[in-house]
Amino acid sequence: MKVKLQDQEAERKRSGSAEGEQMTKRISLTWFTKIIEMISLQDQEALIPQPRGALPKVNAVVLAAITIGGIMLLSPESIWGWIAMVTLILTLGPLLHGICLLTEEMLHHSNTRYRSRGLMMHMLSACGLVGKSLLTAVLAGLLLSLVGHPLPHDSQCLVLIILASALYTLFKSLGVLSPSEVEVSDICEGRKMNVAHGLAWSFHLGYLHIVLPHLEKSIASFRSTHQASSSWGRGSRKLLILIPLNSNISHKLEDEDNNISFYDNLPNTEIDRAGVRGRVYKHSVYRVMDEHGKAHECVCEYATPLLTMYRMSHESSAGFGEYERRQQVLLFYRTLHDILENSLECRNRYTLILLNDKHEDDPHFLSKTILRHLQQQEKEEFCLTPPPHQEMLDPFARLGSFQSNYRYKNGDRHHSEPMSREPTLQMSMERPQSLKGPEECTDHFNEKS
Template sequence: MQNLLNEDAVVPRPRGTLPKVCATVTAVTAMVGVWLVSPERLFGWVAMAILILTLGPLLHGLCLLPEEILHHANTRYRCPPVLSRVLLACGLSGRTVPAAGGAGLLLYLVGQPLPDLSHCCELLCLVSALYPLVKTLGVLGPSEVEVSDICEGRKMNVAHGLAWSFYLGYLQLVLPRLEESIAAFRASHLDGPFQGRGSRKLLILIPLNANISQKLENEDDNISFYDNLPNVEMDRAGVRGRVFKHSVYTILDEQREGGRECVVEYATPLLTLHRMSQESSAGFGETERRQQVLLFYRTLRDILERSLECRNRYRLILLNDLHENEPHFLSTVILRHLQQQEKEEFCLTPPPQQEMADPFLYLNHQGLMSCEPSLMFSSDKPKPLKEPVENSDA
């Protein structure tokens, strides 16, 4: 496995507004071209085009309406008002109806008939009637990018649910108690880990291939199990004293020296993603699994960054599967993160000292600064303020 140092090159960013900008530029360019050819008919053509584009979806929504009312109104739309929810689900409200009404009003206000108005009306009726058929057959169905954008925008991906479940059902419960568990572990292991400088965070491994081993030592023989932290027990979902635990591992370098202990584990929801990709009924292939793992990492990172309870108690490690055949790569990655964490948390070099022109003066300053602070009183009597002297030319 390879550590992804440059995560921005791998983790997908949320989709932006560039498609809207491109669509706006294309529409403005087309309208400018029509205006140059026939400026007096610009608004008429724009109104007719909008009518053609909006009446089709409205007719398609009317085709969806009977199915929803007859067979799904009582099961899918139980929250009142049922009718308005059905209309909204079929696309018969929102932006489509006002757009069609505004286009019709604009066409009426233009007042100047378009050339061959009867032919334009025939085209309007024919295109609007054929749109529901073409749409129902899937010819005008949404692309994968559109579906992905909708799912990410409405938080409908599998990764979003797994990330929130992992946070609310596990990390939010155990991370605030991690320091107490480590303190209890130190008290029972006086010669063990966490006595000096060391990682007191939970290292969470997130491999892109979602292939998780049940024991870390099976992945890398430079990693060995040391002990478990004290169990965290709490009443959860009707279970009295549900147990949560963390494992401490010893990480060796390439020379099998310099053992470092840390609390590390895989993100358990990735087991679900891996099993789903192996079930044909889930419709979840390897490509979709990798995409969902990246979305899981991005969602979990955003959630934890906003969590006050979990701040400075975790470290996410995103792993690639390009070097999964290297025997000691996982230990190398973990050690690299531990070293980076120490550099971030501890100052390894003394603060720079300014050079003084006179070293004895420097020592005197050091002596004065090291003395206990004391109050100094003056024995001189207070003097009046100096009166202003008038200095003006006669």
């Protein structure tokens, strides 16, 4: 009997060692896969333009400080006079240009563009005659009157101020001093005035915000009526939104990649919308074949606002070229991602897939990209909850498993216990206590843990 128990214990040790090695290989393979996916995500993020920072302002401050410091070393007695006079010139120019703009607005646009109560104040503010420029010009004039004129003759100082302001107005009106392309882009992005911002918000509020909360229910209903479809992983339960950089969208995904085939449509979602009773929203289910011939089902579609950008780039009157279209697509991706991440109704119910047009030569690039995003969700789920081992009923087997796990731990090897296991029922001899009412305790639990 003793020999038999020793043989069983040795067999359990070998099985525990094999399980430990398999778990080690599985974890290493998972981490290797995640590293590759992180590299691909970094390449994708490298395409997306980030918001512009404050580096130009910092450079301007440093340049002004160096210039003022150099002039103070040369002529410290008149430095404040020069600063006041130059500031007055730079602020009077925009004020004179604002007066020129004001005449146009008052004569031709006061009734069509300005219909508020404070009509005059609104026009003055729109022309730049109220605010920082006016306040700076007043302060510069006061400082110049206090410190005195830096030029030997007062008339020379006055002529210089008037002439510089008038020439600034002329050059500004002729477009010589117009803002650069970078400045215009910064203003449009900062004030959310781009085409991409409008299309992203329209796509969210007019479509995604309506259908994504019902997506999980539609998929569950679809799976109940399609018993043969079993390959629905974690990533397949989200809406895959394809965003190609070239905006060239095909109306059928199978035309782009023959590894993708249409399977069926999800149950229609009917919602009363804008006076239309029972407006129908639908999604299509596709089957994507991997290299081993296994089919993966997912709900996939293109971002329809990209069709608008593509059509605009082919209309000469839109003034929307190929370069501008590409930049707007990237900005659309970034804006839509920020909007959806801040939406409680849409979060964790979508996946944005940016398609780079550098891989157009690969006929299966679309299916590979979709499979990579689907497998990424599966790998993350596998890392967090690996499949649990079956519990052994023999008490000696439990003892042997515990001893083998303990030796592996002391031997600095991987623990053969799974990273997580299915919950088991535990009995307690303590007296029962009162139960609390149901409450949302996810955040509270995370803080304790």
